[in-house]
Amino acid sequence: MKKLIQKLTETFSPSGYETAICEVIRNEIKPLAGEVRVDALGNLIAHKGSKSKSGLKIMLAGHMDEIGLMATHIDENGFIRFTGLGGIRPAALTGGRVRFMDGTPGVINSDRLTDLTKTPTLEQCFIDVGASSRKDCPVKVGDVCAFERPFLDLGNRMIAKSMDDRIGCAVMIETLRNLKTSPHELFFVFTTQEEVGLRGATTSAFGVDPDLGLSVDVTGTGDTPKGSKMEVALGKGPAVKVKDGGMLADPRIVNWMIRTAEKAKIPYQREVLEGGTTDARAIQVARAGVPAGCLSVPTRYVHSPSEMVDTRDVQNSVKLLVALLSAPVDL
Amino acid sequence: MTDITPFLKDLLTAPGLSGYEDPAAEIISAKWKPLVHEISRGRLGSLHGLRRGTGTSPRPSVMVATHMDAIGLMVTGIVDGFVRLTQVGGVDPRVLPGTLVMVYATGAGGRRAIPGVVVQPPVHLLPPEIGQNPVPLEYLFVDTGLPPRKVAELIHVGDVISYAQPPVELSGETIAGHTLDNRASVAALTVCLEELLSRPHVWDVWAVATTQEEIGMIGAIGSTFELCPTIAIAVDVTFAKGPGASDWQTSSLGKGPTLCMGPNIHPAMHKAMKDLADRLEIPYGLEYAPRHTGTDGYATQVTAEGIPTLVLGIPLRYMHTPVEVVAIKDIQRAGRLMAEFIAGLTPDFVEKITWDD
């Protein structure tokens, strides 16, 4: 699975421009699913199975897009000003490296600040691709790039950019691979444009029209020095989301997930996340409403170029998702 | 008109946080059973009560939406037996210190309600920059008084916590309590249903107690799509004049419900309701919403192909505190006005809702 995670996280696909990651994921799942199609907003939708008497139509959602930057202006010396796609932490920019969709690499730095203790704003930063003028700059206004960091395997921990949410995609792919039987009709949806407002999930949920929705995404942890006051920690198992900044998980789904984990003796944690939300929020309000929840992979340093997950948490996430989908849902 | 106060007080003593509305839904369902022909729950838990009209099928329908969820708190962690908190819905942390609450624990031994108090730690246990300023929610705790080992056993991260202030009748036929936002409107809708028992109506009536309004009108979005009504009326509490509230957004307590106007409301529906209130000499106030109304009506208006929407307000003091105050008369007037409006809906009313400019 680590090779898969490496491949996924080292692909460049910021929100709105997911073609590359879509291809990678499509090649992984084509032999595993039934019909696979791409919808109007680029969502990759894999259909598996049919609904038995005790089954439901279940939509799983993991987002393919990652945060990135878009060029807004090329100045006369070839430096590139940019805007963010998704939640960009200014503190993570200076000194970082990026890769544009055509492969052009660049480095981020900022205007000279009078107060060196302050973090530059997005408007004070620029990307340098080594051009010497606007004319010989290979980047145009509107071109997009994502952060560049190689995947690192530390054994029990893995580090990469875009663990949010390629780790969720990996969990979904491995679940698809390991799922033997299911009473449910399943839609594995690899969504687009989550980071800019859950846009892909909004439209794919309308199209799929599920009975139940589950997003697979990252959540934060409270286990770093002077960190947020959150109970979730790396290595304590996948997290069952109770609440986040955008939604309340359906209590029936929370209970179903906890019961299943306990029965299968899979470690788990209860999650309340103060800021941030997932595709589940969009699925919940599709059409006449969809009971929705989320299986979260605990992740440190979310939206930095080096996000960290625990290998066992990832494996247990797959185990839990397989267990959930293998049996009838008792809401 | 029957006395709505006992039902209201009953409802006000039940919890029902956004997402966890079952206890409230049970009480409302029991009350509505004899008043409607069918009762069911929507996909996201909203209560749907149908009163069939007398018109020939297919009949147009009016949906009245009143949210039954309450704001409250949720457990985010436990430290030495003290419970860390986050909010569910809009909670001003300044009203919390010293507030009695109930923790709906789901830990060992099954579900149980554990009383507690929201406590503000002494100044030397808080970051120095807070000083004498209000303490943010992340530093407040709920203390149940139980030993730490017991707390860790009984209470889980994610358990919900509601205010425990019991309802109190104040002078001038007013009532104080938590969650009058929006149980006062549920009571008004109940009054309306009771009135309709003796008034024939052509249109179908969907009485809907929606869920999760406080965190984004979630229940209303789903219920409106499912029921696909011809027109929608959202009833919610609005700001009554009182201490700290005297601005243009406020209305008088006890002088009747408010009829809202603005982009969120179809002007023809507003006019129809207003003309009716004038004719029946039911007192009302006018409310102005230049942008949005912050009610379920914001969701109903833009569902599917769009639904002509009306918003009725019940004036309420101290919104989102444990001691909200409403006038019982305003609840009754709102209920009666809605019943008269519904009873007066002719089969061709929808053709009259135009944009005649």
Next chain:
Amino acid sequence: MPTIGNAQLKLLEKLCNACAVSGDEGEVRKIVLEELKGHAEDVRVDALGNVLVTRAGSGKKRLKVMLSAHMDEVGFMLVTDDGEGLFRFETVGGIDIRQLPGKAVLIGKDHLPGVIGARPIHLTTIEERKQKIPLDALRIDIGPGGGKVKPGDRATFATRFQRNGPVLIAKAFDNRLGVVTLLELVKNAPANIDLLAAFTVQEEIGMRGAKVAAYTFNPDLAIVVDATPANDLPGWDDEENDSFNTKLGLGPAIYIADGNTLSDPRLVRHLSETAQAEGIPVQFRQPGGGGTDAGAIHKARSGVPSVSVSVPHRYSHTAASIARLDDWKNTLTLLHAALRRLTPELLASERG
């Protein structure tokens, strides 16, 4: 072929001088319905007040193309009557309150005149003049004699349309330029597509009209016609202005990405290629910030490939905006050509 002549200029003048604040679009709706008479059979007004027009094309395999232009402008709602002709008011849509003192306004259906005054400078202190005047200290004054004006009434800036050669000055270029352009496109609808035109309401307060219009139309793709700021002024420090958004005189602005929508790249390419093929000047709006009806439309149902095209104009959402006649002409020419050149093959490939 659509052109811009005196008739179109007169129509733009009428539209800009009309008062139609979000939620109260009646005056513009009336003009739109009047203009459409004889040009389209299928015209209706929906539950929110959107005007929905269908002009079916001819021939096989036609794309259902939704075009949208919002009828509303930013403005004010009166909220209290303080007596003696003075009214408290709130803003409707995004208005910088520093733009308000010293302006003339028009109130209600009868365009009753009023003014937003300010304290005389003689009675102010230096410290006070460093602070902006808060909204709750401002009043709309209709004169001590009073008038048929009440809380709930809407008001707009009172600026009258004027043309000086290539320059146009008016209020509400956002989005009367879009409305007048869409009217011309409906009147000259090409036969290769089914044209679904939505003159929408309440864009300025959350794209409310577009949301339901898109659900109703359920189109194959959408192009939104709007007006976007040109912030092409000199910078305070003589540095190059790198956040001008668009520039006057460079033609219609194609959106790659704004605050609410990441345009479908296939449509961006189509517009760009059309401009090149037909020799029409175009610019790309700087990505980021702002939004159009596309924000709601592209998320309708199972998703709608969408893009926006705007006429650049300076001083958006203020009493007096400035635009160039040529930019408007080129916007209309570009859109008509782009529609003519649309084929279903455009959407045969996946988004990307």
